[in-house]
Amino acid sequence: MTYALYYHDYCPFCQRVLMALPSFSVEVEKRNVMQNSAYRKQQQEATGRTTVPCLLIDDGETQEWMYESGDIIRYLKSL
Ligand SMILES: N[C@@H](CCC(=O)N[C@@H](CS)C(=O)NCC(=O)O)C(=O)O
Structure with missing residues (x-):
């Protein structure tokens, strides 16, 4: 990942x-x-948005784009 x-x-x-x-x-x-x-x-083409921050999570096959600073922090903290 x-x-x-x-x-x-x-x-x-x-x-x-x-x-x-x-x-x-x-x-x-x-x-x-x-x-x-x-x-x-790259972000705009993938998500249709240019809002930052945005976290790209890539498992080598699929890409997930996560918005919202609070959600990003919570997610990274949980790993
Ligand atoms: N609620 C969002 C706010 C993100 C936000 O407003 N980002 C601004 C920059 S400070 C932005 O990218 N604005 C341009 C846009 O949304 O396209 C968060 O907490 O991440």
Whole structure:
């Protein structure tokens, strides 16, 4: 399973998730959608949205995209 967080620096909801990352037991790749437009495009094509934060959960076969900072934190904490 791999995890990637789509975020940007000026989003307070993203900062909430970013600050919590070190406390989780899994590694989460950080994907800044403002520094890399390919990330934004990928998210938009997959979900129809560009809202951040968004967590991509990939098990190698299927991809799940999770929105809402509170849900993302709760999910990562539960792993
Ligand atoms: N309730 C959401 C709020 C997320 C949100 O409002 N993100 C803003 C950036 S701070 C955003 O991406 N707005 C643009 C959009 O929704 O397309 C959360 O807690 O994650």
